[in-house]
Each structure stands twice: as C-alpha cells, then as structure tokens.
Amino acid sequence: MPSSPGASPLAQRDFRLLFGGSGISAIGDQFTLVALPWLVLKLTGSPAALGLVLATMALPRAAFMLIGGAVVDRLSPRRVLLAARAVNALLVSLLAALVLGGAIHMGLVYALALGIGLATAFAYPAGSAMLPQLVAPAQLRAANALFMAMRQLSMLVGPALAGLLISVGAHGRHGNVADATGLGLAFAVDALSFVCSLVSLVLIRIHGDHHPRTPEGGVLANVVAGIRAAWADLPLRAFVLYAAVVSVFVGGPIQVGLPMLADTRLDLGAASLGILMTANGGGMLVGSMLSGLAAKLVRNRLGLMVLGIDSLAGLALAALAFDHSTLAGAALLATTGVLGGIVQVTIVSWIQHRVALEMMGRTMSLLMFTFMGLGPLSAAIAGSLLKVVSLPALFAGAGLMLTAIALTCMASPALRSIGMSSRAPAAAG
Incomplete structure (x- = not known):
C-alpha cells in the first residue's frame, strides 16, 4: 500500500525497488545507446545505415505505443513492464553474444533493433502507469522528480562509462567487427542491468496484480476508448494538442539543428555537441529538483506556468541563431533544460493525479506518442528545411514560433484551468 502523503516516496518499499531497478537499467541503456551507433559505423561506415537502424527502433516504438498503453490497462502494468524488460534483456544479450562471437551482421542488427523498439513501446506506458499505484497522489510530484533526476544522472554518467569501456576493448576484433571486445562488453553491461531491473520487478506487488480489471472488448477498441476518454476531458485534450503542436515545431529543429x-x-566540433547536451541534461536535473518549489509558488495555476x-x-531557443560560442550555447541549453525539467515533472504529475x-x-x-511519434516527423521536416533556409533562420523561426504559440494559448480557458487539484470524472471503457 502507498505510504502516507507526507512521507518521502523513498519510504515506500515497492517504490524503492522500482526506483533502484529502473536507475540501474537507465544507466545500462546508455551503454547500448553509445555502442549501437558505433557498431553500425564499424560494420558499414555509413551514416545512412545508422539513420536506418535508429528509424527501425523509433518507428515501431511510436506505432505501437498506443497499443502498449491499452495492453497495460488490460493487464497489470508491473507484469507488462516485466515482460517488456525480459524481452529487452534477451535481445541485448543476444546482441552481445553475436558481437563477441564475431557472428554479427547488419541483417541481425536491423532485426534486433526492431525487437528492442517494439518492446520499448510497451515498457514506457507500463512504467508511467505503475507509479501511481506505488505512492499516494500527493507524492506523485516528488516521485516523478526523483525519476527525472535519476534519468538525467544516467545520461550524464552512462555515456562516459560506456565510452571508457568501449575504448578499453578498442583493439579487440571478432569476425568483421573492429572494437568488438569493448562493444560486446557494453551490450553485456546493458543486459546485466536489465536482469537487475527484472529482479526488482519480481519483488514488487501492486494493487493491479491482485485486483485485475476485466477486459472489455478488444485491444483496438480499448485504444479507441482511451482516445475518446482523453478527448472528452477538455483540459487534458487541450494539453495533448498543445504538446503535439510544440513537438512538431520545436522537436525537429533541436534534434537536427x-x-x-x-x-x-x-x-x-563534436566536443561542443557533447557539452551542449550535457548542459541541457544538467539543466533538466536542476529543473526537476525545483519543480516542487515552482508548483508551490504558482499554486493551482500550472497551465499558466507551463505556457x-x-x-x-x-x-x-531563438537566441541560438546568434550563437558562435560553446559556452554561450551551453548557457542557453542549460536554461531551457531547467525550464523543461520543471514543466515535465509538473505536467506528468498532474496527469497521473x-x-x-x-x-x-x-x-x-x-x-508519449505526441513526442515519440511526431518527433521523427518533425526532424525530417527540419532536415528538409535546412536545404532552403539557414541554420540561424531555423532556430529563430522555431523559437519564436514556440513563444507565439505559448502566448496565444494563454487565451485558452482549458489550458489556463490546468491545476493539481483538478481531477476528471471517471471514464468507462
């Protein structure tokens, strides 16, 4: 049972298990995120092949995200997350074995990337749906802040550790793969991290395990019912539409720009990109820790705060159009990271509440679909725009568009009404 509202989420045993297992798994994920692109480049030397592998992971993840959410609601989110991470553990273990055994080739890389993307489509909604069953509603903001801080720390620590491990085995070759020893060990670390997460999930017990909801209709009918329920909730509908528009206009310019x-x-050069990304991640870490203070200051006006x-x-973002300095760019990205961290924690907590x-x-x-599904589309649009507009124009246009959209949406009563105390009526389906 969730602990008392005034206590820290870490006082709850099951939350500690989920937090610890997910933290280890998040660090392990960074090993694969570093090793997989390096493996593709060692196998092919082709940036186009790398892009295709990343798309092979991202597109099925986006396409099946809504189905994954429906399956989570039909079953226990813990059991769905357990199954998804078990599949990921198996696939990454196979990838490690193939690399170390010198038997890897691009056909297998595509197949494994597809499987990892599909499993992730079920893991993401399962993890988000599981959290409200572990803590009291008043603890959701603090719980989400802890998870965001953990994810940002993993993004700061994990890539450095992965790069060090791969470099240690940089001269090991198995079959047609240079650096195979380091790459194989990196995938093995990720597989081991999934095992740790599986152990923690096996030990957790939630309400949905013992009081499963009787499924009504098929999975696709459940997906439709979920979309209808979100559409009927006016503030929630308004925010999802707002997030979709922001994702299209901003996500791609950031990814490509x-x-x-x-x-x-x-x-x-490349070191500047690493510094910019680290600054943004560090900013989001700070923002997640400031989210509680921000929520108290704005009280029940979360919608206006987000806008x-x-x-x-x-x-x-628009100021990046004038940037010629790594230090200045890092300062701007750290600022957007702080702001983004505050928004993400408060909005996710509001939805879960x-x-x-x-x-x-x-x-x-x-x-999640509004970001992961529309993000690749936005990146493709931004890449095409860079053929006809300059990079400063892309940043200035995207940034000023975001500001204009946010200021315009302040006239929306539905968005202005977003606040932690509001709760939608229960929906059937």
Whole structure:
C-alpha cells in the first residue's frame, strides 16, 4: 500500500525497488545507446545505415505505443513492464553474444533493433502507469522528480562509462567487427542491468496484480476508448494538442539543428555537441529538483506556468541563431533544460493525479506518442528545411514560433484551468 502523503516516496518499499531497478537499467541503456551507433559505423561506415537502424527502433516504438498503453490497462502494468524488460534483456544479450562471437551482421542488427523498439513501446506506458499505484497522489510530484533526476544522472554518467569501456576493448576484433571486445562488453553491461531491473520487478506487488480489471472488448477498441476518454476531458485534450503542436515545431529543429550548430559554427566540433547536451541534461536535473518549489509558488495555476515557461524557452531557443560560442550555447541549453525539467515533472504529475488508474496506461501512451511519434516527423521536416533556409533562420523561426504559440494559448480557458487539484470524472471503457 502507498505510504502516507507526507512521507518521502523513498519510504515506500515497492517504490524503492522500482526506483533502484529502473536507475540501474537507465544507466545500462546508455551503454547500448553509445555502442549501437558505433557498431553500425564499424560494420558499414555509413551514416545512412545508422539513420536506418535508429528509424527501425523509433518507428515501431511510436506505432505501437498506443497499443502498449491499452495492453497495460488490460493487464497489470508491473507484469507488462516485466515482460517488456525480459524481452529487452534477451535481445541485448543476444546482441552481445553475436558481437563477441564475431557472428554479427547488419541483417541481425536491423532485426534486433526492431525487437528492442517494439518492446520499448510497451515498457514506457507500463512504467508511467505503475507509479501511481506505488505512492499516494500527493507524492506523485516528488516521485516523478526523483525519476527525472535519476534519468538525467544516467545520461550524464552512462555515456562516459560506456565510452571508457568501449575504448578499453578498442583493439579487440571478432569476425568483421573492429572494437568488438569493448562493444560486446557494453551490450553485456546493458543486459546485466536489465536482469537487475527484472529482479526488482519480481519483488514488487501492486494493487493491479491482485485486483485485475476485466477486459472489455478488444485491444483496438480499448485504444479507441482511451482516445475518446482523453478527448472528452477538455483540459487534458487541450494539453495533448498543445504538446503535439510544440513537438512538431520545436522537436525537429533541436534534434537536427544542434549537431549542425556544433559542426558548422562552434569552436570544439563534436566536443561542443557533447557539452551542449550535457548542459541541457544538467539543466533538466536542476529543473526537476525545483519543480516542487515552482508548483508551490504558482499554486493551482500550472497551465499558466507551463505556457509562461514555454514562452521563455522559445526566446532562449531563438537566441541560438546568434550563437558562435560553446559556452554561450551551453548557457542557453542549460536554461531551457531547467525550464523543461520543471514543466515535465509538473505536467506528468498532474496527469497521473487526474486520470483514473484504469485509463492510466492509455493516457500516458497518448502523451508519449505526441513526442515519440511526431518527433521523427518533425526532424525530417527540419532536415528538409535546412536545404532552403539557414541554420540561424531555423532556430529563430522555431523559437519564436514556440513563444507565439505559448502566448496565444494563454487565451485558452482549458489550458489556463490546468491545476493539481483538478481531477476528471471517471471514464468507462
């Protein structure tokens, strides 16, 4: 049972298990995120092949995200997360064995990337739907802040450790793969981290395990019911539509523009990109820790806070159009990171507090789809735009568009009404 509202989420045994297992797994994920692109480049030397592998992971993840949310609501989120991470552990273990055995080739890389993407489509909504069953509603903001801080720390620590491990085995060759020893060990570390997460999930018990909800209709019907429920909730509908628009106008310029900025305008090349990303991640870590203070200051005006923060973030993004310094760019990205960290924790906590548990998986998957599904589309649009507009114009246009959208949406009563005390009526389906 969740602990008392005034206690820290870490006082709850099951939360500690989920937090610890997920933290180890998050660090392990960074090993694969570093090793997989390096493996593809060692096998092919082709950036196009790398892009295709990343798309092979991202597209099925986005396409099946809503189905994953429906499956989570039909079953226990713990059991779905357990199954998804077990599949990931198996696939990454196989990848490690193939690399170390010298039997890896690009056909297998594509197949394994596809499987990892599909499993992740179920893992993401399961993890988000599981959290409200472990802590009291008043603890959700603190719990989400802890998880965001953990993820940002893993992104700061994990890549450095992965790079060190791969470099230690840089001269080991198995079959047609250079650096195979280091790459294989990196994948093995990720596989071991999944095992740690599986152990923690086996020990956790949640309400949904013992009181499963009787499924009504098929999975696709459940997906439709989830979309209808979100659409019927006016503030939630307004925010999902707002997030979708922001993702299209901002996500792609950031994904495509930052590497181009580091390569063409900054002084340290690839190192500049690493510094920019680290600054953004560090900012999000700080923002997650400040989210509680921000929520108290704005009290029940979270919608206005989000729109105000996004309008400022847009100006910081537009300022990148004038950036020729790694230090100045890092300062801007750290600023947007702080603002983004505050927004993410408060909004996710609001949704988890507002939505009924039986709809949580579908609602969280819908929110994730607005970013993971529309993000690749936005990146493709931004890449095409860079053929006809300059990089400064891309940053200035995206940033000013975000500011304009946020300021315009302040006239929306539905977005302004977003607040932690609001709760939607229970929805059937």
